[in-house]
Amino acid sequence: MTRPVLYIGNKNYSSWSMRPWLALKWGAVAFDEKIIPLGGEGYGQSQIREVREVSPSGRVPALHLGDLVIYESLAICEWAAEQAPALWPRDALARADARAASSEMHAGFAAMRRDMSCNIRRRLAAAPDWPADTQADLSQLFALWARVLERYGGPFLFGQRSIADAMFAPMCTRLRTYAVPTPEFARTYCATIFADAAFQEWERAGEAEPWTIEQSEALYR
Ligand SMILES: N[C@@H](CCC(=O)N[C@@H](CS)C(=O)NCC(=O)O)C(=O)O
Incomplete structure (x- = not known):
């Protein structure tokens, strides 16, 4: 499996990003992270261009597993728990x-x-x-x-x-x-x-x- 990549928002503001990030860390699941600064054009409407490029919902967090994207924080946490029960x-x-x-x-x-x-x-x-x-x-x-x-x-x-x-x-x-x-x-x-x-x-x-x-x-x- 290629190394998972977690796309997240600003750490100060993005509570939904924090959740799976913590779960992956606590589960000792290796991953890379990429921050997309939120705000500006399209923000609040799931229309930030850089986010739409990596997440089908137009929201972060999104976990890239090869060619699959798991979005929704709780679903990413569930995936983490499958690696670390x-x-x-x-x-x-x-x-x-x-x-x-x-x-x-x-x-x-x-x-x-x-x-x-x-x-x-x-x-x-x-x-x-x-x-x-x-x-x-x-x-x-x-x-x-x-x-x-x-x-x-x-x-x-x-x-x-x-x-x-x-x-x-x-x-x-x-x-x-x-x-x-x-x-x-x-x-x-x-x-x-x-x-x-x-x-x-x-x-x-x-x-x-x-x-x-x-x-x-x-x-x-
Ligand atoms: N239900 C989603 C919520 C994700 C969400 O609302 N993320 C915010 C950042 S904390 C976002 O991407 N906002 C972009 C926007 O509002 O355009 C989850 O659990 O992952």
Whole structure:
């Protein structure tokens, strides 16, 4: 097999890119990465020319495996887990539960994603006033984390580090960026993510990036 190539967006902003990148790193799957700076013409409409050239959805991440392109972050994570099965919990029921949580992240939390655009290096002094649907997403997030941390004993969501943590890692950075009042158990969980070596590698690269996306910076300016 030719070496996989993962096309990603700016590390500071592209939460969907972070997820499979972490899964591949955690699974010790060798790959090359290519960053396509997002923003500018076509952004937000899946019409950035450089992205369309490498991804049929016009969005990143996209993993090139020879002549096949796997797009959609969760599908790339699933491929990573086929190379490194420990990326999902060993127990079948826990694995199903972790898949449910990962799918919920992939399909849900739309209000949080709308109002708390990923911006890893940014820190707001105080949390803005969010509408009810964003508050509801936050309550849902904390309820989900509380349930699985209690059931599987932590320190990761399903005990050992798994794809579910890769899926939720950008939610930890959002809580930090937007100064969200966060219960102790969730702060402890996020500290576990922030201490992870692969996460730190991504974060450092994001902090050093020269590009900005105006749309994201304009939020709560
Ligand atoms: N459902 C997709 C979402 C991917 C996505 O929205 N990626 C953003 C960057 S984080 C993108 O490529 N945006 C380009 C655009 O909006 O034109 C996934 O899970 O991979």
